[in-house]
Amino acid sequence: MSEPRVLKRQLLGAESWRDTKLGMWAWLLGRAAAVLLVIVIVLHVRNPTIRPVRATLLSLVLLHGLLGVRALLLDFGLPVRWHRALMIGAIALGALLFAGAWEWRWF
């Protein structure tokens, strides 16, 4: 007897992404930032003086770190109904911290 046909969301299918929820975006952004961090850290270690690389590194650290804090807060018992607000808050706080660092020429 042949294997049953089971549909799955296809990574490259437009229909699969048509109604992607905010919680899913939060997870995807966190993962994408982690993968990019590996690349940018290597670039930064090779030459720590390139400002665009330092800026990218800071933005990725902020994004990945703050989305991680969001996940931790939910793990530790904050109501799941707050997860959208937490994501928006994490991104807004990250943008604020990045803007502050940019303003003070920290990098």
Add this chain to the structure above:
Amino acid sequence: MVLKVFRWAPDDGERFQEYDVPVAEGTTVLDALVDAQRRLDPTLAFRYACRVGMCGSCAMVINGRERWACRTLVGRLGRGPVTVRPLYHFPLIRDLVVDMSPFREKMTSVGAAFVPADGPARFAPIGRDSRERRRIDPAIECIGCGMCVSACTMVGHDARFAGPAAYNRVFSLQEDSRDAAHEDRQARLLSEDALVRCHGQANCTAVCPMQISPTESILALRRGAARRLFT
């Protein structure tokens, strides 16, 4: 309105078929499907029963999101064709009809059934305002429509992961003082394909028409498991 419907049958390729159906104010996707079947194509297969948003049997993926066809107004889906697919992660039977038996099998695999404590049946002294009642109440309204299982990306990734509905049910049982299988389930909850598989994406919570949050239940089970490690 154009209805783009997924068609599939054993030994027949899959395709989308378009039906032009009239729409009035208040027309639901289920109304449109019934119209297409009766007027245009009697071979079109889909499942429904109550038509009023109680049974959950008309769950399908409409414009990319899991919804009950009987509660989805065509007028609220925006412009363009309405795309209808069967639920993801369930074996297809035909067209929009899926085999729901994996839903029950996943429940069984994690012990999501009440096991009464030994001894004579007794009246359960669980007050309406008790902490136990308040924790369990939000999780008990599941009617088994399968939309959370369809929306969960981790079920698609790991077929051994029982998915949101099963762990939501397990949560309500683990919180129930009348149940006698807490320890048995606990070992299963800590396995590689159980609680750690949930990545907290909350897709299940977003699509649940009963406003249940399986994500909340899974996170609560995880906290319970962590507490046990330190006590």
